[in-house]
Amino acid sequence: MGERTRQVLPSVLSVLLALGVCWLTIAFTRDADTATRAYLQMLWGGVGNWPAFLDGGSSTTVLRPLGESAMKAALLTLTGLSVAVAFKVGLFNIGAQGQMIWGALAAALVGAHVSLPGVLHVPLALLAAALAGAAWASIAGVLKLKRGVHEVISTIMLNWVAVSLVDNWLVIGPLRAVAEGASSITGTAEILPSAQLPRLLGESSRLNLGFPLALAAALGVWVWLSRTRSGYETRAVGLTPEAARAAGIPTLWRAGGAMALAGALAGLAGAVLVLGTEGRYPGSLGAPYGFDGIAIALIGNNHPLGAALSAAVFGILRAGGTRMQLLGVHKSFPELIQGFALLFVAGRMVWLALLARRQKRAQAQGPAQAGAEVPRA
Amino acid sequence: MSLEDASLDIVPGELLAVVGENGAGKSSLMNVLYGLYHPDAGTFLMEGKPVRFKSPRDAIARGIGMVHQHFMLVPTLTVAENVVLGREPTKRGLLDLDRACDEVAATAKRFGFQLDPRARVDTLTVGSQQKVEIVKALHRGAQVLILDEPTAVLTPQESDELSQVMRGLVAQGRTVVLISHKLKEVLGVADRVAVMRRGRTVAEVRASETTVSALASLMVGEGSKGAAMTGVPAAASGTQEAATGPVLLEAKDLRATGENGRPALQGVSLTVRAGEIVGIAGVDGNGQRELAEVLTGLRKLDGGEGTLLGGPLAGLTPALAKARGVGHVPEDRLARAVVKAMTVEENVALGRHRQPPFARGPWVDFKGRRERTNQLLNSYDVRPPDPTVALQALSGGNQQKVVVARELDADPKLLVVVQPTRGLDIGAVAQVHARLREARGRGAGVVMVSLDLEEVLALSDRVYVLYEGRVTGHFTREHLDERELGRRMLGAEASHG
DSSP states (O other), X not given: OOHHHHHHHHHHHHHHHHHHHHHHHHHHHSOHHHHHHHHHHHHHHHHOOHHHHHTTOOTHHHHHHHHHHHHHHHHHHHXXXXXXXXXXXXXXXXXXXXXXXXXXXXXXHHHHXXXXXXXXXXXXXXXXXXXXXXXXXXXXXXXXXXXXXXXXXXXXXXXXXXXXXXXXIITTTTTOOOOXXXXXXXXXXXXXXXXXXXXXXXXXXXOBTHHHHHHHHHHHHHHHHHHBHHHHHHHXXXXXXXXXXXXXXXXXXXXXXXXXXHHHHHHHHHHHIIIIIISSOOSSOOSOHHHHHHHHHXXXXXXXXXXXXXXXXXXXXXXXXXXXXXXXXXXXXXXXXXXXXXXXXXXXXXXXXXXXXXXXXXXXXXXGGGGGGSOOO | OOOSSOOOOOOTXXXXXXXXXXXXXXXHHHHHHTTSSOOXXXXXXXXXXXXXXXXXXXXXXXXXXXXXXXXXXXXXXXXXXXXXXXXXXXXXXXXXXXXXXXXXXXXXXXXXXXXXXXXXGGGSOHHHHHHHHHHHHHHTTOSEEEEESTTXXXXXXXXXXXXXXXXXXXXXXXXXXXXXXXXXXXXXXXXXXXXXXXXXXXXXXXXXXXXXXXXXHHHHSOHHHHHTTOOSOOHHHHOOOOOOSOEEEEEEEEEEEOTTSSEEEEEEEXXXXXXXXXXXXXXXXXXXXXXXXXXXXXXXXXXXXXXXXXXXXXXXXXXXXXXHTEEEEOSXXXXXXXXXXXXXXXXXXXXXXXXXXXXXXXXXXXXXXXXXXXXXXXXXXXXXXXXXXXXXXXXXXXXXXXXXXXXXXXXXXXXXXXXXXXXXXXXXXXXXXXXXHHHHHTTOEEEEEOSXXXXXXXXXXXXXXXXXTEEEEEEEGGGOOHHHHHHHHTTOOOSOO
C-alpha cells in the first residue's frame, strides 16, 4: 500500500460508509426507494440536474446548484484549512468559529465604511478580515506558548467571547446599521458595491470570487508546507518539537505563526461569507462553518488539498441536502453524513489495519489476487 | 525485524546468551518466545509439546518472564506495587498492600536480592530498577527469564553484580536467556552462546570453547572483518599525543537545573581543545545529559561562565551553537535528533535546511538535498540507501548513521555526542567510532558522554567523571584505569593524584 493510498483511502472509505449508513437509516425508516430518490435529489441539488439540463433545461438548473455548492465549499475549505494548519504544529484549533466571526466583522466594516475602487477595496477588506482572525487566534497562541494554556480550552472559550462581543453586543448595539425607516434591521450596514466579491457565473448563480480564492488558499498552504523552508520547519515543529528545537528552529515562532495563519484563514472565511453572499454582518453569523472546519480537516487528513476535497464533497452534500425535503427527508442528513464520516475517519488506524490484512491475504493467495488492494466499494 | 528459519534450544538450568548484530533478529526471536509476535511458520515446543502463545499473558502463564531493555515500571509506584501490578493481592476486594510487600520481600529474599519493597521506583538507581524488573518476573513464577541488553545502562560494578545475580538464578534451577552485544561480558557469564545473523541462528557454541573474535566472526559472517569489530577497546588505535590545539571550550563552575527541578550541574569546570576526544563518564543521571544540553544551547545555565568557540556560553541557543560550529548527536535520537515521520532526506537537512545545498532562498532545494543525501547514505553505508523512505522505517543503527552523517557533514568545530552507539551493532559501533576519530583527526574537538565505559576507554584522550553534578575525576589517557574510573563514578574520593 503506497503512502498516498494510506493517506487517502481511509477518508474515502469513511465517506462512502457514512453515505451507506445514512441511506440505510432512511431506508429503514421509510423505504429503499425513497432513500435512493432522496440521495438523487441531494446529488441534483448539489451538482445540478444534468439529465434535465441535457434534455434542454435552462442553464440555471445546473448553474444555481453548482454556485451554492461552491459557495459552501469555499467556506468549508477555508475553515478546514484553518484547523489543518494548526494541526501541523500539533495545535487543535477549535476556535475557527470565533476567528471567523471577527474576520466577518472586519470585512463588513471595511466593506461598508471605506471608500475605494473595487480592485483595492476587496483586497483591503480581505486583508482586514485575515488580520482580525489572526489576532484573535494569536490570543490562544500566545496563551499556549507563553503560559501553557491548553489551546482547546482557550479557543472554545474565545469562541464564546467572540459570540458575546460581536453577535450579542456590537452588531445589535454600537455597530448596528442606522436604519432609515425600517426598524427591524439587525446587523451592520450594507457593504459598498465596490467591496462585493464579483460573481463569476452571472446572476443565476451565487458563485463568486470566494471559491477560486479558497482553492488558491489551499494550494498556497500546500506549496508553503511542502516546498518552503519555513513550511518544512513548521512541519518539523509539529512532528517532533524537541528535535526541531535542537536543530535551531525557532519553535515558538513557528507554532505561533501557524496559529496566526489558522486564524487568518478562518477570518478569510468570514470575509467570503460577508463580501460574497451576506452583504453585511448579519445579526448572527448563523451556520457554524468554523466548527464544520474541524470535521473537514480531519476527513481531509489534515492535508491542505485533502481539506479542499472534503470541503467540496460536503459543500455539494450540504447544498443539495435541502432538496431532500421534497421527499419529506429532513435536510439535516448531510450533516449526519458528515458526522458519521468523521466518526469513521477517527478509526483511521482500524481502516489501515483492515486494509493491510486484506493485502496480506491477497499476497498469500498469489499475485493473481494482488489487485484486491483496491477496494471495490 | 524479521526471522528466517531461526532455531533455538533452551536447556533448563543454563545461561544461554543470544548474540548478533542489530537487526539480526535477536529481539524478534525473543518477542516470539514471549508471545508478542506470532511466527509465520515453524514450531515451538515446550517440554516436548507444541505450544502457541497468543500474547505475553500466555507466555507468563507458562513461566516465561522478560526484562526489557527499557524498563516497564511505573516510576511513582513503590517496588512492591510495581511487582504485583496486574495480579495484586486483595483483601475484601481492596488492595492489600501489606501482603503485597510481604510477598515481594519474600520473593526478593529467596533469590538473594536486596530491595526495599516500600521504596518508590523513581528513587532507585538504574541497577536497582533492573532488579525490580527481575523480581517482578520471578514473582510471576518465571522459570525462564529473558534479559534484553541488560547491561547497557549499568556501571561495571553493577554489571558484575548482575552477572552474579544471573549465575545465582541458574544455580537455583532457573533458566536465563541473555541478549547482548557485549561479547566479552557474554563469555564471562554464559554457559552457551547462540549466534544470530540475518534472522537465522548460525551457530550455537559452548562459552568455554570459544573466543571473542571467533564469536564476532560468526556474527558478521566474515573472518577478517569480524576480527576488526570485536568491540574490545583497541587502546593502541586511539592513542595520540596530548592535544595542544586551540581551546574550543573553557567552562568554569557551570550550574544548571535538571528536568526534575533539582540541581543537575553543581559547579562543573572543563576544557576541550581542538583535536581531542574528551570522554564524560558517569552513572546515568549524574549531570552528563544536562552538561551536553548546556553545551548545545538546549539548557539554560543557572551559574558559572565559559567560552565556547569564541563566544560566551551564557545565553547560548541551539541556533547560536550551530552557527558557531557545534555539532550534536543527542542521546534520545527519536525525541531530539530526528523527525521520524519525515523522510531520510528531510532529516539529513534538519538543522542545515536554511543553507545550500538544502535550500535556495526561501525554497527547499529538492535536487541539492537529494544529491547530498545520496552521497552521505553511500559513504556511511546506510541501508536501505533510499532518501525518500520515512526515517522510522530504518533500523536504529541506520538511523544513528544518518544522524552522525548529518552532524559530521556540517564539519563541526566542536562535536557533542551523547551515547553515540547505544543499541548499535558492532559493525555500526566501529563505524561511528571511526568517524569520531576522523573528526578528531581533522581538528575537531569531541565531547563524548557515554554510559558505556568500554567506549569511553576506547576513544577518549581525556576523561572527566561526573558524580552528582560535580567532576569527581579527571584522567588523561595514560592514567586511565577502569576500576578507578568506576570508583569515581560511584562518588569515591580520589585515592591518588
